[in-house]
Amino acid sequence: MGLPKRRCPNCGDTEQHFRRLHDREQVFALSQATVRVHRADLHKFRRCTREGCVRVQSYFNWRLGFDLPEEFRAPARPPV
Structure with a gap:
């Protein structure tokens, strides 16, 4: 079973995969x-x-959520 797809308001309201915290x-x-x-x-x-x-949000209600601070953002990958 793969990761669930849910609506993500931070990603242009598109369907994205979400994982446990x-x-x-x-x-x-x-x-x-x-x-x-x-x-x-x-x-x-x-x-x-x-x-x-x-973005962190409820599995059942995409409106109930918040953003993690910048230190949780993954660093950009260097170009290959």
Whole structure:
């Protein structure tokens, strides 16, 4: 089974793959003030896997989400 595809408002409202949150992302999500993520609901949140995207949102409601800070953005790959 592959990663789920969901609507991502940060990626031009296109369908993108989302994955479960890693440890650091979970810690940030629990401390996020704008979207109150309760520990019991943490398993419902996913992160967009598109390169450069920092969107985290509920698996069930794409409107319930937030952006991770810049330090979570993957560094750009050098040209080959």
